[in-house]
Amino acid sequence: MATPLPDPALGTAPRPRDGRPRERLVVVGNGMASLRFLERLTEGAPGLYDVTCVGAEPKAAYNRVLLSSLLGGEVDEAACAFRGLDWYADHGIRLITGAPVTGIDRADRLAVVGETHVLPYDRLVLAVGSQPIRLPKPGMDLPGVITFRDLADVAAIRRAAVAHARAVVIGGGLLGLEAAVGLARLGVDTTLLHVMDRLMERQLDHAAAAMVKRALEGRGVRVILSADTAAVEGAGRAERLRLTDGTVLPADLVVMSVGVRPATALAAAAGLDVGRGIRVDDRMTTSDPDIFALGECAEHRGQVYGLVEPAYEHADTLARHLAGQPAAYQGTSLATSLKVSGLPVFSAGLVDTPEDAEAVVLSDPGAGLYRKLLVRDGRLVGAVFVGDIGEQAACKALIRSGEPVADVDDLMFGRPAQTPAPQPLAA
Template sequence: MAEPLVIVGKGMAATRLVDELSQRALGRYSIAVIGAEPRLAYNRVLLSPLLAGEIGVPEIELKPAAWWGARGVSTFYGRAVTSIDRAAKSVTLEGGLCLPYARLVLATGSTPLKPPFPGIGLPGIATFRDTADVEALRAQAERGARIVVIGGGLLGLEAAYGLSRAGGKVTVLHLVDRLMERQLDAEGAGLLAHAMNKRGITIRLNAATRGFVGTDRVEGVELADGSVVPADLVVIAIGVRPNAELAKAAGLTVNRGILVDDRLASADASIFAIGECAEHRGQVYGLVEPAYEQARVLAAHLTGKEASYAGSLLATNLKVSGVGVFSAGDFEAGADDEIVVLRDRAAGIYRKFVLREGRLAGCILVGETSGALFYLGLIRSGQDITAIRADLPFGEAYCVREAA
């Protein structure tokens, strides 16, 4: 008889886990997937082009309803889990339904940070996290609203791009001196900012938010220097925090996220966590690829294979405001490291490679990201690249030719 496996959360991590399990041992588990949003699982990475009107809602769905049914998965959408009873090995949903489990996987994701700035409760202050946000934001952007996006990281720039494409007049406020400081160095960030300016998006750096002004709704963002940026709509995109409250209430160990070991198990050996809600070796990952790697490891473990998760190499590969951006590894060079750079400002291209003891330690690509997977492979493998050093900026074809 199939063991009951309950997955709380129906995002990208949960979907990949079901996919991996169905490929490895279809029918071994009786799977139930529970999600608070009342719709099929979808790709959050595509929310920006959805906001921009470049794609439609059907195009962001991860799997059709028939896919879930063909794998015997019971889906409970629009119904959040309210509690976990570890002693009884069951979860309770809104409305009172109780589901038993032999194994429980928490893939509850994260929620946007919304700091308690003065005026934070004014209407017209929003976040950018799900399809409901997209619908509300697009309606404002299409009217040509003045929109301020707070946050110049990945999420903020994706929101800015989508809002600008939808018709909004967008200003991005960022607390520090460069965009995407976790993924780009100063030169790469400067090139990206220039490209966004050319697309009509205003960038203001070193801009610390003090609060919001307005009467019936938000009318502007007040900065620490006393200036006010007019706004009909404000989107806060300064980061996320793991959804770990359910786990904490159940008595599991929680730091920033739900603490898991190399098998992705929590303090309770029958409860696991993957994706943005999980904390592994002190690291909480906010990117898709680590969640997918965790899903693969957990699926192997749940099907009786020896598998362990040792962490993920952080890599970002996407288009920001239509500009290709790739970043991986240690892109800030140390005192003994060597830097190889290719730059063409007129073409909007910047390529930086950090070499450490004859190996590729990290790289940044802005404007032209071809070869990104090749470079990622070199970083992961740690192979000696001395023979292809001179051709490194020109991509895989040149490097392979040189090596031959």
């Protein structure tokens, strides 16, 4: 028989002024989106809810963006932490870590934790993120094949990255590039495979991707494009990787970074409406009016996002809604701003040039500089910058607003410095 979980001590968050019992709010998941939601909710409506947050990982929410830096030894685990346990207690939040929620009883409003414990709720937030994808190819379950998604993965990769190890990273998206650079920093012989003909094809055009490829190679990463994995092979553990063209690559370690899939199993088992993700409306409400979803697990208007910015916008919207404030999420116009092997990269809107748009390009490969603006009917519809991303904020704003571009040269070369107007001479 299920039993209620013991409650860690609560902090001193105030009760509502009308003295009524607080609604029980259970947040499932303690990642970056979950923490953002808790921060905004406690800022906007302190003490309004009796909050419990349950995370499957043994650590409180941490910065996943720094995982590659952690892998490469540039930062330690403490640098990845966001809030200490005292912050949760001070804000009246029960934090339970290392405890996966295994079921939702919507009839009795219970979140089942593990095998035998339950948490009663009045409102439930699902912030359960995504699961890394493993290619459906032979050998993907062999020891030595590791995903790159969380702290446990980083620890496993570092254990496997011993002296003279040979690593193959599968996947030329952002996480794959970061994993490859992190391994190269450790001195590991690293090869990056990507099935497409250019890296980061969703964010970069061919010219920009070629510059990123050169930057990776400059860090000691071998890059093979149009590489389709056939199988990982070995006697009891990973020893080599075979491509569909017959090429065989020695591999003591295979890092799988081919994308993520929204974690929907918990919601589907509870009878919630699920598509690619957990379907939500503009207030992040699921098909059950007392259950909400945000972050990578949520599907809004048919769109699933796997990035931090939309997850934070989900969190802000839901926090306002649960605080009784007007809130409506309208979707996110995606933009990417990052450093790949120390090379600044920015893209927003369209990447490849459609027939009805004009491309304005500045390219200086020797200087590591590339800028492309895509203009349609006098409006900016896409931008790709490598090396100097100084005008990224202006480009992002114009793409999102749809306002006419006043001067393309300002976006391409930067706005000229403003000269102060001359002052009249004193009489």
